[in-house]
Amino acid sequence: MTLSPTPRSTIKRGSKRAVTEREALHTVLDAGLVCHLAVVVDGAPLVLPTGYGRDGDTLYLHGSTGARSLREAATGVPVCVAVTLLDGVVYARSVFSHSMNYRAAVVHGTAVPVTNPDAKTHALKVLTEHLSPGSWDYARLPTPKELAATSVLALDLGEASVKIRTGPPGDEDADVAADERWAGVLPLRTAWGTPEPDPLLVADRDVPPHVSARR
Amino acid sequence: MTLSPTPRSTIKRGSKRAVTEREALHTVLDAGLVCHLAVVVDGAPLVLPTGYGRDGDTLYLHGSTGARSLREAATGVPVCVAVTLLDGVVYARSVFSHSMNYRAAVVHGTAVPVTNPDAKTHALKVLTEHLSPGSWDYARLPTPKELAATSVLALDLGEASVKIRTGPPGDEDADVAADERWAGVLPLRTAWGTPEPDPLLVADRDVPPHVSARR
Numbered sequence: 438m439t440l441s442p443t444p445r446s447t448i449k450r451g452s453k454r455a456v457t458e459r460e461a462l463h464t465v466l467d468a469g470l471v472c473h474l475a476v477v478v479d480g481a482p483l484v485l486p487t488g489y490g491r492d493g494d495t496l497y498l499h500g501s502t503g504a505r506s507l508r509e510a511a512t513g514v515p516v517c518v519a520v521t522l523l524d525g526v527v528y529a530r531s532v533f534s535h536s537m538n539y540r541a542a543v544v545h546g547t548a549v550p551v552t553n554p555d556a557k558t559h560a561l562k563v564l565t566e567h568l569s570p571g572s573w574d575y576a577r578l579p580t581p582k583e584l585a586a587t588s589v590l591a592l593d594l595g596e597a598s599v600k601i602r603t604g605p606p607g608d609e610d611a612d613v614a615a616d617e618r619w620a621g622v623l624p625l626r627t628a629w630g631t632p633e634p635d636p637l638l639v640a641d642r643d644v645p646p647h648v649s650a651r652r
Numbered sequence: 653m654t655l656s657p658t659p660r661s662t663i664k665r666g667s668k669r670a671v672t673e674r675e676a677l678h679t680v681l682d683a684g685l686v687c688h689l690a691v692v693v694d695g696a697p698l699v700l701p702t703g704y705g706r707d708g709d710t711l712y713l714h715g716s717t718g719a720r721s722l723r724e725a726a727t728g729v730p731v732c733v734a735v736t737l738l739d740g741v742v743y744a745r746s747v748f749s750h751s752m753n754y755r756a757a758v759v760h761g762t763a764v765p766v767t768n769p770d771a772k773t774h775a776l777k778v779l780t781e782h783l784s785p786g787s788w789d790y791a792r793l794p795t796p797k798e799l800a801a802t803s804v805l806a807l808d809l810g811e812a813s814v815k816i817r818t819g820p821p822g823d824e825d826a827d828v829a830a831d832e833r834w835a836g837v838l839p840l841r842t843a844w845g846t847p848e849p850d851p852l853l854v855a856d857r858d859v860p861p862h863v864s865a866r867r
Binding site: 485517577587637 | 686690692699700701730731741748756780783784787790792821827828833835839842845846850852853857859860863866
């Protein structure tokens, strides 16, 4: 039933296995929409969901300047970021072997605030294109005031790990041999629904392709 | 684009608004499948996904006894737990007003290990029925050895908050008045797929109703 923890570890650059793992890390990060960012505040943990985007081996984290944990993270304290995708529930023959199929990435590091306007604009483009591909070219771009009101952090993906569970249950041999119960996986799918236009739209405008064709 | 942070706060029991908020908290917790559990290890934050289940105002957290952060949490250190459900991407007229629709719960507290066998069995039932309703009555129940190999924590929901965003974008008046671009919400849905039987099944067995009829 557990999503086992991803131990604090580094995917070492260079080795063949590391290349595979880094590709898996990138794939998981690119497939998620929201991350969970953890920081330490007054000795206690604080975790909150926030948007992110990846550019190479840099993870950008996004938040309003009012977000306490992002303010904390911006001071150079250690952060931990998790991205988890659920793929199914694993119904085993025994309660004990019940589990989930999932893809999980965990990143450790120190988040650095992005303050240079050009770098911040680039980071916001990465964040926007992760959340809503096509929006950067379609929507009104940030004003200097909006840029200033946005807090962006950069986190290196050097210390990261990825853990993936797929496939059928891992029941005990005796339970499998007894064959007394059904076992298998109930997949969990996510899909985009039908776009819901803002009631404040005046003109009768088609849903743009970057929204209507999103897969 | 941000999931704004849920500030550390308490839903006070008793008041009318608190009742509503507590119902919303319960609804969010009951709708999720995985939580993100954060603890402090050697002064640094650690966050990992794990299974959970709710019974009244108690949240049970589940993990193998090998899970480092659960071992840490079991020593009585402060924990923070987040459950986040994504409901859609909010395409605004401006990049700055892009957002997500979501339901997010955050719980602060001190997790207490559940060690009494009867209490642990009850907690495991709650966890199992959250992950896979019907499995407790259908699957083989835990042996004493399996029970001992499982770590369960209990966390009181006394200090918790819930934050929900719904509806269309919150664009600036000037952007709305200009009416130059489409804006709206692209909903994100999750749905169960077709059950995938374990290839190791011997008998030709129907998928049981608690799996096939899950909604």
